[in-house]
Amino acid sequence: MTAVRLPQQLPRRFPLRPAVRPALCLLPLALVLVVGVRHRSVLVEGFGHLRSAEWPWLVAAVLATCLTWVAAAFTRQGAVMQRLPARRLLATQFAAGAANHLLPTGLGAGAVNLRFMTVCGVPLARSSAALALYMLAESVARLGLLIGLLIAFPGALRIGGLLPEGALAPLLLGVGAVLCAAMTTLLLVRRLRTAVSSFLRSALGEARSVHCRPARALALWGGSLAFPLLQAAGLTAVGQALALPVSPAHMAIAYLAATAAVALVPTPGGIGSVEAALVVALVAAGGPVAVATAVVLAYRIITVWLPLLPGALTLGALVRWKVI
Template structure:
């Protein structure tokens, strides 16, 4: 019996023709990676200081023009001294910053951070810009946030205390050169100042007494700050850097005022000009203005006029002082800020 071949299987409709390929779905848009976002933020922060320079120029170009015109007519022999005093203020600020932290910081990056902080200080009130730059620098150096914030508090506390001692020492050293009768405020002004200070202190005490989380945070911060302060004052090098820099800083700033005043022929001695700056900056330092511009300027002009200067050269001296301490370091400071951000030191 012969075997017949079986018929070939008939393909099913599904196998007869291949199904059409599904339409390509659009690729899902992926969110940027954290590394890419970090690079973008660093580029933006690098360019931001240059934008701030342009904004500052547009907002205060008249002050720059007036100051430059006054300095153009000044005696050029004194202006290099003012520039030198301005540069040394950054060294003094770096010394205070190092003295306020137990760890040793790299000197050149620390100095560069203070040049950048000086430029940022003129953008925000109450030294917020300078403190923000320094806080970020300390964190990049491995300092924990609570201890970095405690060092900023110690820096802010030591500066007015040292300035007050320098002012008292100047009064004791040269009492005959300084006339205080025109500078002492009347009883009404003293009463208003005392009432205002008492009201602020009472409000702070009430706030701490009623808000428990805030009280806990403040107490923890104070414990950290006091622990670091006790440790620092067992280290002679840190004590010298902290208090020596804090005492030298206002004298260097006053040296800029005295140099500009001498170049413009202001009829006041160096001791009187140093006293005028110390008194004016102490009295107006509590007003939260960017870089102290405004209140300190008005108080400085008033103090110099009270000591015997004419209003016009006193005003010109303050304008020239601002050119040397604000405008001259502004561009290098902003470029330094950009470089530190680019090098990931901020």
């Protein structure tokens, strides 16, 4: 009757599990500390620029930043048929913003939202399809806004100054090589091809269902358009606060162009790459280098560093309360 020993072995395997959740709650705070120490010079300089800015415009930038989480919540709800709890959804977007700045671009927010939808009872296949639909809608809206504004203001950016001379050809070759490698792998690996085909069928089915309900479609595309517009409005407000001699429309175009380019760089929350791209874009829009740098640092303080600690605390609380 040796099989009776099985229940005695179970306690040895499972006592560690209760300790995992508290560790996960503290992990975001530890990551915030590490990121803050690594970028302490940027923080000091950014807060210095904020002290000399006009505070009404800074308040407008903070308000626009807060509204981006509302827009993200609308878009997330619009991407899935099942109704999600509104307050927890909004809190999750705030926490996802912190996670997105601690992990490579898109992975943090995607993981948090995928877990949230799964806990809310959305099957994993539909949650993944909703996540892909959200990313597609947000990308299409961002690029559509950029193209529309460039058509309306054709001289807004000096495109030649955005890339070093001779850098365009290697960049295009690199993107082409990555796409060719991905397509070759997809064609050669049958199991991967089957998985991708199954996912695409689920995603297309979810997209059809969402667009058959006007309220969901409106939330999806309205939130997708509002999100980058609010981000650009925040940068424009900071530019006004620091007297950047660039028109608001041109600053919005610079923001959209820089963030579209930075999406190809997998850094945590775009930290480092976003600052560089924004400075280059604002200079290409006609701003002086010194003022453009000050605007970008102050803007990133408001949109990244100020919400990072409370966002990490919210993330830890949501993990502890098993919301995600």
